[in-house]
Amino acid sequence: MNTPQLVDRVRAGDRRALARAITLVENGAPQLREIMAGLAEHAGRAQVVGFTGSPGVGKSTTTSAVVRAVRDKGLSVAVLAVDPSSPFTGGALLGDRVRMQDHATDPGVYIRSMANRGHLGGLSWAAPHALRVLGAAGFDVILVETVGVGQAEVAIAGQADTTVVLSAPGMGDAVQASKAGVLEIADVLVVNKADRDGARVTLRELRQMVAMKDREDHEWKPPIEMTVADRGEGVGDLWERVREHYDHLSASGELAERRRARAREEVQAITLDLLRSRMAGPEAGKGLDRLAADVADGRTDPYAAADTLVGELTDSTGP
Amino acid sequence: MNTPQLVDRVRAGDRRALARAITLVENGAPQLREIMAGLAEHAGRAQVVGFTGSPGVGKSTTTSAVVRAVRDKGLSVAVLAVDPSSPFTGGALLGDRVRMQDHATDPGVYIRSMANRGHLGGLSWAAPHALRVLGAAGFDVILVETVGVGQAEVAIAGQADTTVVLSAPGMGDAVQASKAGVLEIADVLVVNKADRDGARVTLRELRQMVAMKDREDHEWKPPIEMTVADRGEGVGDLWERVREHYDHLSASGELAERRRARAREEVQAITLDLLRSRMAGPEAGKGLDRLAADVADGRTDPYAAADTLVGELTDSTGP
Numbered sequence: 001m002n003t004p005q006l007v008d009r010v011r012a013g014d015r016r017a018l019a020r021a022i023t024l025v026e027n028g029a030p031q032l033r034e035i036m037a038g039l040a041e042h043a044g045r046a047q048v049v050g051f052t053g054s055p056g057v058g059k060s061t062t063t064s065a066v067v068r069a070v071r072d073k074g075l076s077v078a079v080l081a082v083d084p085s086s087p088f089t090g091g092a093l094l095g096d097r098v099r100m101q102d103h104a105t106d107p108g109v110y111i112r113s114m115a116n117r118g119h120l121g122g123l124s125w126a127a128p129h130a131l132r133v134l135g136a137a138g139f140d141v142i143l144v145e146t147v148g149v150g151q152a153e154v155a156i157a158g159q160a161d162t163t164v165v166l167s168a169p170g171m172g173d174a175v176q177a178s179k180a181g182v183l184e185i186a187d188v189l190v191v192n193k194a195d196r197d198g199a200r201v202t203l204r205e206l207r208q209m210v211a212m213k214d215r216e217d218h219e220w221k222p223p224i225e226m227t228v229a230d231r232g233e234g235v236g237d238l239w240e241r242v243r244e245h246y247d248h249l250s251a252s253g254e255l256a257e258r259r260r261a262r263a264r265e266e267v268q269a270i271t272l273d274l275l276r277s278r279m280a281g282p283e284a285g286k287g288l289d290r291l292a293a294d295v296a297d298g299r300t301d302p303y304a305a306a307d308t309l310v311g312e313l314t315d316s317t318g319p
Numbered sequence: 320m321n322t323p324q325l326v327d328r329v330r331a332g333d334r335r336a337l338a339r340a341i342t343l344v345e346n347g348a349p350q351l352r353e354i355m356a357g358l359a360e361h362a363g364r365a366q367v368v369g370f371t372g373s374p375g376v377g378k379s380t381t382t383s384a385v386v387r388a389v390r391d392k393g394l395s396v397a398v399l400a401v402d403p404s405s406p407f408t409g410g411a412l413l414g415d416r417v418r419m420q421d422h423a424t425d426p427g428v429y430i431r432s433m434a435n436r437g438h439l440g441g442l443s444w445a446a447p448h449a450l451r452v453l454g455a456a457g458f459d460v461i462l463v464e465t466v467g468v469g470q471a472e473v474a475i476a477g478q479a480d481t482t483v484v485l486s487a488p489g490m491g492d493a494v495q496a497s498k499a500g501v502l503e504i505a506d507v508l509v510v511n512k513a514d515r516d517g518a519r520v521t522l523r524e525l526r527q528m529v530a531m532k533d534r535e536d537h538e539w540k541p542p543i544e545m546t547v548a549d550r551g552e553g554v555g556d557l558w559e560r561v562r563e564h565y566d567h568l569s570a571s572g573e574l575a576e577r578r579r580a581r582a583r584e585e586v587q588a589i590t591l592d593l594l595r596s597r598m599a600g601p602e603a604g605k606g607l608d609r610l611a612a613d614v615a616d617g618r619t620d621p622y623a624a625a626d627t628l629v630g631e632l633t634d635s636t637g638p
Contacts, residue, residue: 033622040620125621132621256615263621264611268598270625271632275594278629279587292583296575301359302444302451302582303352306589313594313632 003031007038013137015110022112025129032129039136044259046078046135049242050144050160052182057168058192062229062238063145064102067109069239075140076108082127082146082156110139125269127156128262158185159262161255162245164238166190167206169198183213186222188241194226194234220248278313287312322350326357332456334429341431344448351448358455363578365397365454368561369463369479371501376487377511381548381557382464383421386428388558394459395427401446401465401475429458444588446475447581477504478581480574481564483557485509486525488517502528505541507560513545513553539567597632606631 001009001017009017024031049066051059063079070077103109114130127144134142146156157163165186183189189210191202206224223241227234249255279288291305320328320336328336343350368385372378382398389396422428433449446463453461465475476482484505502508508529510521525543542560546553568574598607610624 036620036622040614041617044615044617128621259615260608260611263614263624264607266621267607267610267614267624267628268595270621271598271628272591272595274625274629275632276587276591279590288583288586289579291586292579295359295582295586296363296578298360298363301352301355302447302585302589303355305582305586306593309586309590310593310597313590 003034004038006031007035010035010039010133010137011042013139018110018133018137019112021133022114022130025126025133026114028126036129036132039132042136042138043132044135046131046139046142047246048131048135048142048144048160048162050146050157050163051166052146052154052157052163053166053168053190053192054171056171057166058229059145059166062166062190062192062227062235063143065227065229065232065235066143066239066242067103068232069235070141070143071106071108072236073239076138077141077143078110078134078137078139079112079143079145080127080130080134081111081113082130082144110134110137124155125266125273128159128266128269131159154182154185157182159265161249161258162187162242164188164190164242166192167202168193169196169202183209186210187220187245188238189222189224190227190238191224192227192229195228199226219252220245275313279309322353323357325350326354329354329358329452329456330361332458337429337452337456338431340452341433341449344445344452345433347445355448355451358451361455361457362451363454365450365458365461366565367450367454367461367463367479367481369465369476369482370485371465371473371476371482372485372487372509372511373490375490376485377548378464378485381485381509381511381546381554382462384546384548384551384554385462385558385561386422387551388554389460389462390425390427391555392558395457396460396462397429397453397456397458398431398462398464399446399449399453400430400432401449401463429453429456444585444592447478447585447588450478450581473501473504478584480568480577481506481561483507483509483561485511486521487512488515488521502532505529506539506564507557508541508543509546509557510543511546511548514547518545538571539564594632598628 001020006017006021010021021035024035051063051066053059060081063081067077067079103111112130112134114126131142131144144157144160157165163185165182165188167190169191189206191199191206193199203224203226210222210224223244225234225238225241227238229235246255249258287309291300291309294300295302295305320339325336325340329340340354343354370378370382370385379400382400386396386398422430431449431453433445450461450463463476463479476484482504484501484507486509488510508525510518510525512518522543522545529541529543542563544553544557544560546557548554565574568577606628610619610628613619614621614624
């Protein structure tokens with residue numbers, strides 16, 4: 001399957017083509033350029049919902065239950081499970097298999113795990129690229145699930161139109177979430193396992209923390225939904241809250257703004273990669289090698305060297 | 320204490336100044352520019368030894384035992400424990416306290432933990448900066464200990480003059496290490512806890528893997544040392560191997576080459592940070608915003624947009 005064929009089949013929603021395209025994203029393959037060019041005008045139409053929260057709060061179960069709620073509305077849905085901290089897909093793939101059992105025979109559901117490989121810190125454009133692929137394939141809704149609550153996870157979940165932050169009773173993770181900056185990006189909050197002891201305490205803690213946070217978007221107060229995802233309780237309501245937030249975004253013009261911000265991050269990450277290769281390339285490489293020797297020998301410091309290199313890489317009329 | 324004073328006191332080996340300077344590194348403080356300029360000509364004289372290996376192989380114990388071996392030679396030593404995956408210093412600091420007990424009263428020993436904070440993937444220049452600070456303070460030897468065996472840990476440990484990779488019997492971590500690319504960067508290998516069952520098996524596995532690896536430096540065959548670090552057994556020999564590698568590096572000219580490579584990484588990372596801020600700045604920001612809108616609306620793809628942005632940021636006569 002050559003690249004134009006792959007693009008056509010992705011657009012037609014072909015499962016094998018989708019799987020192949022996302023693997024190319026994971027590997028940072030050179031064909032990505034042509035693939036993204038071919039998909040550009042078809043991407044960006046899906047509603048993207050991010051799910052994040054500490055391990056053990058029931059993210060997979062909740063995502064799976066939300067898939068059902070979305071299907072009940074007659075919408076098609078793709079799930080992208082991202083583990084930004086691991087170079088391997090092993091664990092995430094296991095999760096796939098477990099969840100696939102529920103939706104395996106449903107042609108309106110596609111589930112895929114993705115690891116961030118490549119250089120240090122992962123490929124920061126990998127998740128946006130995968131969203132682009134799934135969006136171009138015509139899914140109405142894309143659910144992005146991240147594995148932890150670190151900064152990378154927050155960054156990925158924060159690229160969604162709506163970010164859902166999950167907690168569970170007795171994990172003290174409301175406080176943890178607050179530390180990791182998760183609450184700032186929460187559009188909808190969930191206390192899952194709401195049938196357990198301490199659910200009310202968690203709800204109260206979250207309410208207090210939400211009240212204290214000063215959100216940029218003053219017109220949207222993040223609702224807190226109580227769910228028991230493994231019995232499907234509250235999940236229909238959760239999806240209603242997500243839809244309400246989406247309607248709010250559309251009406252206020254913030255939807256377009258969030259999508260521009262997402263594209264901005266993506267373009268910026270690719271630009272940095274291009275500049276990084278240019279720095280390692282034969283032209284600047286020579287300058288970099290000379291400067292590195294100066295730094296190693298104590299003739300200059302790394303900042304002064306970087307200034308020189310930026311000057312060599314960029315227009316002399318620049319700032 | 321203003322910045323010139325801080326630079327002077329760091330050079331004098333003042334503990335409080337050292338602690339302050341490394342905290343500034345952790346926080347990516349604006350004073351770093353001036354500090355690094357002041358320290359440039361004094362840095363880079365220490366012998367830097369990296370220690371890496373899976374959790375549980377006894378890295379802390381081994382590092383502590385090596386500190387003793389180095390002190391027995393009459394050399395001063397600094398230990399830098401880096402946790403690249405955590406934005407918090409919590410866990411690492413606990414380790415400090417435990418190990419400090421052994422060396423707390425010794426003025427020739429300095430131990431410090433460092434977390435990588437800041438943006439996604441951590442500050443890639445943080446560990447090199449801290450090495451620069453400790454080197455300028457006049458320590459003869461700097462031991463860098465990383466917390467795990469991920470890519471970030473490998474990258475940090477790989478910035479040492481000599482990289483020591485630790486294993487222990489029955490952890491299957493020889494295979495893990497092989498996967499994570501640790502063996503490629505190992506200059507000296509250690510089987511710690513060599514009094515346990517399976518030490519011979521681990522030794523044999525490592526030997527086979529080392530034999531299979533094609534190293535760039537054909538003149539150095541990584542030795543494998545058996546240690547029982549908590550009783551100090553084999554640690555003197557381990558230090559001898561490290562010294563032999565250092566002598567080999569010096570004699571072959573590779574020492575200067577490794578240090579240039581380290582400086583190269585550092586300059587490159589700072590340059591990317593500068594370009595990143597420039598992209599977010601008022602000038603390029605406008606171009607980026609326009610391009611992001613084009614991408615979000617499907618008028619172009621992120622790669623074409625990045626090409627345009629690189630063109631705007633860099634000289635038009637460039638490649």
